[in-house]
Amino acid sequence: MKTRKIKDGISWLGAVDWDRRLFDALIPLPDGTTYNAYLVEGSEKVALLDTVDPPMAEHLLAQLEDVDKIDYIISHHAEQDHSGSIGHVLEKYPQAKVVVTPKARGMLMDHLGIAEEAFITVEDGEVLSLGNRTLKFLHTPWVHWPETMVTYLEEDRILFSCDFFGSHIATSDLFLTDEGRVYEAAKRYFAEIMMPFRSFIVKNLAKLEPYEISMIAPSHGQIYQQPAFIMDAWKEWASGQPKNLVVLPYVSMHGSTQLMVDYLVQALVENGVRVEPFNLTVTDIGKLAIALVDAGTIVVGTPTVLAGPHPVAAYGTFLANALRPGARYVSIIGSYGWGGKTVETLAGMIPNLKAEVLEPVLCKGKPGKDTYEALDELARTIAARHREGGFE
Ligand code: FEO
Numbered sequence: 001m002k003t004r005k006i007k008d009g010i011s012w013l014g015a016v017d018w019d020r021r022l023f024d025a026l027i028p029l030p031d032g033t034t035y036n037a038y039l040v041e042g043s044e045k046v047a048l049l050d051t052v053d054p055p056m057a058e059h060l061l062a063q064l065e066d067v068d069k070i071d072y073i074i075s076h077h078a079e080q081d082h083s084g085s086i087g088h089v090l091e092k093y094p095q096a097k098v099v100v101t102p103k104a105r106g107m108l109m110d111h112l113g114i115a116e117e118a119f120i121t122v123e124d125g126e127v128l129s130l131g132n133r134t135l136k137f138l139h140t141p142w143v144h145w146p147e148t149m150v151t152y153l154e155e156d157r158i159l160f161s162c163d164f165f166g167s168h169i170a171t172s173d174l175f176l177t178d179e180g181r182v183y184e185a186a187k188r189y190f191a192e193i194m195m196p197f198r199s200f201i202v203k204n205l206a207k208l209e210p211y212e213i214s215m216i217a218p219s220h221g222q223i224y225q226q227p228a229f230i231m232d233a234w235k236e237w238a239s240g241q242p243k244n245l246v247v248l249p250y251v252s253m254h255g256s257t258q259l260m261v262d263y264l265v266q267a268l269v270e271n272g273v274r275v276e277p278f279n280l281t282v283t284d285i286g287k288l289a290i291a292l293v294d295a296g297t298i299v300v301g302t303p304t305v306l307a308g309p310h311p312v313a314a315y316g317t318f319l320a321n322a323l324r325p326g327a328r329y330v331s332i333i334g335s336y337g338w339g340g341k342t343v344e345t346l347a348g349m350i351p352n353l354k355a356e357v358l359e360p361v362l363c364k365g366k367p368g369k370d371t372y373e374a375l376d377e378l379a380r381t382i383a384a385r386h387r388e389g390g391f392e
Contacts, residue, residue: 001172006038013038013039017035033168046071051089076149183233201238205234242327242386246274246276250277254303256303267375280312298355314349322352336363359374
């Protein structure tokens, strides 16, 4: 795709990755993604903000063909989907300086082998003049790595936010057009890479409060001309306020755990609790992550196999623990053949969850009357806890 003008002297460059389906060899990208870079031309200096994932470098270099000079390469974030093509850009513009936070300098030297003398480091709040335009750098640690920063273009009131407010979505529309589609893509993105850093997100959102922002230009997904849409969404997601929702990742081998899951789903509905079951053998892990943003309670359903939880359930549990959702309650349900340590093993896998463990429901073989009564009790307990917590 060719360079696209945002306004006089400010352009989108980058690549639309229509086919990408996995990020970090983990995260499903059903809608592809974009790597957005931006060219900001001042009366005296020219800055390129971020680059693209290395396999897409040729797109960026083609867009730079008619650009005679770049004085600064602003690298907001050392992750290679934004920084990975800096070396190519430096080959074309060897006089350019790479502008980074002090932490990012070392990371870019480690990851990309960029020479130390190529860098200028900037402190939090420092400004860089391009002549008639001024870049102000705000450090935003843990959005998404510890070295991250954003740039506020003062005269145009544009926030170049890199991963902050991003979404994995490939589209030919430069600006947001379909709010529903982008809301889900942005929530998936938040859930998968930002939820573990919620407390930092809250601080960094507060840090942006004093700034009048007329446009947010992230380095993934579309540009927001109405910043409140995405800023309000992030405020809600980062708040960690659980909703009246049970998220139920599960796996069943011979149908007994499935019977328990089906029964619990119905019992929760009858008790006024929303529930989202995820059969881990077929589910999109990103959908599970989205649901975890709002979960009041997580119930893991697993049979006992090889004396412990099913490995697929263990994977789902490990992932949930890593994402650090704000759920206040957890429990376990499932069937076993002759014994094992399923509860102990799973309970030991969730140290990051600040959640109360509700009495698990395990049964030997096929569930019977006692098991169904125990599931009714679990549903009543969850409903009561959610009511007491004011989960809506
Ligand atoms: Fe889009 Fe953390 O990189």
